[in-house]
Amino acid sequence: MRIEAPALEIEAVSHAFGRRVALDDVSLTVPAGCFTALLGPNGAGKTTLFSIATRLYNNRSGAVRIYGHDIRRTPSRALAELGAVFQSRTLDGDLSVRENLAYHAALHGLSGRAVRARIEALLERVGLGERIGDKVRTLSGGQARRIEIARALVHRPRLLLLDEPTVGLDLASRTALIAFVRELVRSEGVAVLWASHIFDEVEPEDAVTVLHQGRVVASGTAALIGAGDASLQAAFRRLTAAPAKEEA
Incomplete structure (x- = not known):
């Protein structure tokens, strides 16, 4: 039986703006038909990662594949599978x-x-x-x-990237928006990468990647990452309080 490629594979991607390193050897996977959360404080590199995944920036290292299509080698086929909503209004x-x-x-x-x-x-x-x-x-x-x-x-598209989509929304609008996106995952099999710093938008079974100072410091389900702490929020605070090189 043929196994479907992941919706998104980011493999060993680094990116710098001059001497400032925005992403340092970042890898993550978004399975097809799943909701995946990307958590990180402001300046963690989430928007830079989205810019690379959407080819606004060219990845000079590593690889980015959307349903198996490399965005540098076959950009048209890769981007045809992708929809994106950025933090700034467009x-x-x-x-x-x-x-x-x-x-x-x-x-x-x-x-x-x-x-x-x-x-x-x-x-x-x-x-x-x-x-x-x-x-x-x-x-x-x-x-x-x-x-x-x-x-x-x-x-x-079969993959939807959303960068801090609920910033500036009131509670009712935020709740309705995330419910709508989750329903897309359930009913249509759309894969979602949801970048946020709001913990109540993440459910225990969600796959989560925590990004800090341009590096992945934790990856797993929300329940697993938060298991050694009082909550996912407590684990996040611990992971992002230490330098990224002290990866947990």
Whole structure:
């Protein structure tokens, strides 16, 4: 029986900005159809890692593979499987919701009636079908985040990367957003890498990688990482209080 490749494999990736090392020999795996959390304090290297995985930055060392496709050797095939939502807002506020999603579809070579139907279906799925003609600048922060996720799904990727997606959202919007993403994993088999520093967004059975000062300092399920401490949060504090070279 054929074994499906992991949704994302990052292998021995390092990256520096001048003399500052942002990532140091980082490796992690996101299994297909699973929710994986990437935890780290500000400045840990999470956004840099996402930038490499989405090819905004070129990885000069190591390898990044999306469903077995190396992003340097076959970038088009790799990125076709990937949807991403970055921490900073990337929607065009002067365009309508429909126009933002249609533009993204066009970048992937998609157009026509089927894409229009896909956009309408995704907006209904995130509960914003009635806002399809509205300018993005009229949306709340939580609504804009849901639109960004809908946009990331337009081309039917099998892997979704979300970098601190709940930053700035109120509790109700944050809870609804993570519930929606988890439902995508359960119902559609979308693999998710969820970067955050908010511990109640992580469930005990989730796979977790802890990143600190550009290095992986722990990897395993949330329950396993937190087993030797009072909680995952306590384990995180211990792991990120010590220099990264003193890996636990």
